[in-house]
Amino acid sequence: MDEKKDILKVLASEEELKETVKRLGRQITEDYKDKNLLLVSILKGAIVFMSDLLREVKCDCVIDFMAVSSYSGNKTTGVVKFKKDLDINPEGKDILIVEDILDSGITLNYLKGVLEDRNAASIKVCALLDKPGNRRVDIKADYSGIVIPDEFVVGYGLDYNENYRNLPYVGVLRPEVYEK
Numbered sequence: 001m002d003e004k005k006d007i008l009k010v011l012a013s014e015e016e017l018k019e020t021v022k023r024l025g026r027q028i029t030e031d032y033k034d035k036n037l038l039l040v041s042i043l044k045g046a047i048v049f050m051s052d053l054l055r056e057v058k059c060d061c062v063i064d065f066m067a068v069s070s071y072s073g074n075k076t077t078g079v080v081k082f083k084k085d086l087d088i089n090p091e092g093k094d095i096l097i098v099e100d101i102l103d104s105g106i107t108l109n110y111l112k113g114v115l116e117d118r119n120a121a122s123i124k125v126c127a128l129l130d131k132p133g134n135r136r137v138d139i140k141a142d143y144s145g146i147v148i149p150d151e152f153v154v155g156y157g158l159d160y161n162e163n164y165r166n167l168p169y170v171g172v173l174r175p176e177v178y179e180k
């Protein structure tokens with residue numbers, strides 16, 4: 001990976017991401033202080049966001065992970081494949097799904113559906129990035145970080161063919177990279 005050559009522009013700097021995560025953490029702390037919070041991160045894209053957000057949540061909480069995939073390269077297939085379920089029983093818990101990006105909405109809509117049958121006390125969604133221009137199902141994040149244009153982004157956990165997750169910022173990938 002040649003970072004300088006592959007990234008067209010930075011959409012969210014390290015500084016902006018830090019501020020955004022702090023803001024979301026404050027809201028979540030306030031809203032969940034008397035609740036039974038279970039943070040559910042979606043592998044793999046949300047791991048960086050989850051690990052930063054977790055340290056800004058100052059109320060009692062437990063964490064777990066789910067894994068799904070719907071992407072092939074830079075395109076959603078529209079079909080969500082279920083890969084890993086929760087280890088913790090969510091019954092009676094206030095679930096907050098922690099996602100890297102809300103794009104078409106298909107993944108989150110599917111996951112909410114899966115969790116709805118499990119007798120959780122509540123289910124909400126926190127998405128770091130939001131691309132409302134590309135929505136295909138009617139779903140909104142209860143906690144939303146940064147609204148971005150409909151461009152394919154990488155970094156801060158987000159990948160293109162498993163690469164670029166380690167960039168500390170979110171950037172737009174040069175189309176030449178995936179058109180190759």
Ligand code: IMP
Pocket residue numbers: 042045070071076099100101102103104105106107108151152153154158159160
């Ligand atoms: P959705 O189902 O279309 O809302 O997409 C959700 C998942 O697709 C996210 O959790 C990401 O893993 C992936 N995704 C969507 N847009 C992007 C992007 O711009 N860059 C990298 N991954 C993306």
Ligand code: MG
Pocket residue numbers: 042043044045046100101
């Ligand atoms: Mg993801």
